[in-house]
Each structure stands twice: as C-alpha cells, then as structure tokens.
Amino acid sequence: MTSPGTPFRIESYKHDQLFHRSWDKTILLHRSDTVLIGGNDNVRVTESDGREWRTREPAICTFGRGQWFNTIAMIRTDGIYYYCNIGSPFLFRNDLLTYIDYDLDVKVYPDMSYNILDKEEFALHSRRMQYPQDVIQLVHKGVQEVVTWIQERRGPFHPGFVERWYERYLQLKNQ
Numbered sequence: 001m002t003s004p005g006t007p008f009r010i011e012s013y014k015h016d017q018l019f020h021r022s023w024d025k026t027i028l029l030h031r032s033d034t035v036l037i038g039g040n041d042n043v044r045v046t047e048s049d050g051r052e053w054r055t056r057e058p059a060i061c062t063f064g065r066g067q068w069f070n071t072i073a074m075i076r077t078d079g080i081y082y083y084c085n086i087g088s089p090f091l092f093r094n095d096l097l098t099y100i101d102y103d104l105d106v107k108v109y110p111d112m113s114y115n116i117l118d119k120e121e122f123a124l125h126s127r128r129m130q131y132p133q134d135v136i137q138l139v140h141k142g143v144q145e146v147v148t149w150i151q152e153r154r155g156p157f158h159p160g161f162v163e164r165w166y167e168r169y170l171q172l173k174n175q
Contacts, residue, residue: 004028005172008038008095010061012087015129020101022046026061029168036063036092039169060165062156063090063097068142069106070099071155073162079110080162086142102131102139106146112157114150116143 002008010023023045026038041058060073070090072083084107088100103122108114126136150157 002028002031002092002095004030004168005175006095008092008097010038010097012085012099012101015100015102015125015131015135018048020048023055026097027169027172029060029165029172031092034065036065036090036097037061037165038063038097039165039173041169041173058166058169060156060162060169063092063099064155065089067145068102068138069146071146071157073156075162075166081110082106082108082156084108084146086139086146102135102142104139104143106143106150108150108157112150112153114147 006028007025008028010026012020012022014020023040023043025043026040028036029039030037038061039058040055040061043055044052045055046052058075061070062073063070066089068088069084069086072085074081074083084105086102086104086106088102090097090099103118103125105117106114107117122139125131149155153159156162
C-alpha cells in the first residue's frame with residue numbers, strides 16, 4: 001500500500017478512452033477505504049493536445065471511493081476556490097490515479113456560491129460518444145451530490161478541512 005508522502009500521477013480520460021489531461025506529481029496525504037487525499041503546488045499539467053502549463057497555487061485534491069466527482073481545492077490569497085470534476089469513480093494502482101472526465105464541472109467560490117460549467121460540452125459529448133443512459137444518470141447524480149455537499153459543508157467543503165490537509169502537505173513535502 002502506498003504511504004503518505006509518496007508522489008503519484010493523476011490522469012483523466014474521456015468516455016472514448018482518449019487521454020484528456022494529466023497532473024504530474026501529487027503527494028499522497030491520506031488513503032483509506034473511503035477516500036484518497038493528495039496535495040500539490042506548481043505541478044505540471046499536460047493537456048490532450050500536448051500543451052503544458054503549471055498550476056499557480058497549492059491545491060488539495062479529494063477523491064471519494066465510488067463517487068462520481070472529485071474536488072480540487074485551490075488555496076489563493078483571497079480564499080479557497082474549488083473545481084469539482086464530474087467523472088467516474090477513480091482507480092488507483094502503481095502510483096497512478098485515473099478516472100473518466102464526464103465534462104460537467106462545478107466551480108465553487110470562497111463564499112460557497114457555485115456555478116455548473118460545461119453543460120453544452122456534456123450535451124455534445126453525450127451524443128457524440130453515445131454515453132449510456134445509466135452513465136448520464138450517474139453524472140447528474142454526481143452534480144447533485146456535489147451541490148448537496150456544498151450546501152451542507154461536507155467533506156472538502158467543511159470549514160478547516162483544506163487548511164488541515166494543506167498543513168499536512170507542507171509537512172510531507174519537506175521531508
């Protein structure tokens with residue numbers, strides 16, 4: 001079992017199994033039967049077209065076992081912003097975490113207001129890639145679960161969650 005402090009790679013794919021995006025190095029902070037939590041900063045991101053860029057702020061990533069979403073909490077000077085990817089439950093093996101990105105995203109602001117993004121992309125891809133009806137239902141359920149968690153301040157949206165894991169990230173990063 002991979003232990004805290006170990007770096008791992010994140011890769012997302014589309015429904016047609018084509019590469020979507022990767023994050024080169026995230027530090028494992030916690031792994032259990034229910035959740036995997038990682039942290040990164042200034043990490044190289046590679047897009048499907050080969051374009052590369054680096055993240056500009058530290059982030060805490062949360063992947064819940066069996067959930068159809070994951071969260072990236074970005075720590076900025078004016079507060080914590082979240083980017084929630086709606087996607088398949090993750091797989092983790094050999095220091096590689098993978099999931100299928102299903103287009104929809106939920107952007108959450110420091111005041112916990114949010115926007116659901118990329119609805120047109122989801123509609124287009126669901127037709128083009130012929131998403132099965134059960135996948136479409138699970139994607140919509142994932143969006144609703146994220147919204148419920150935001151409203152109830154659960155998981156990564158709970159006050160103090162990101163700060164606690166960021167502190168742990170700083171400890172493990174410097175070992």
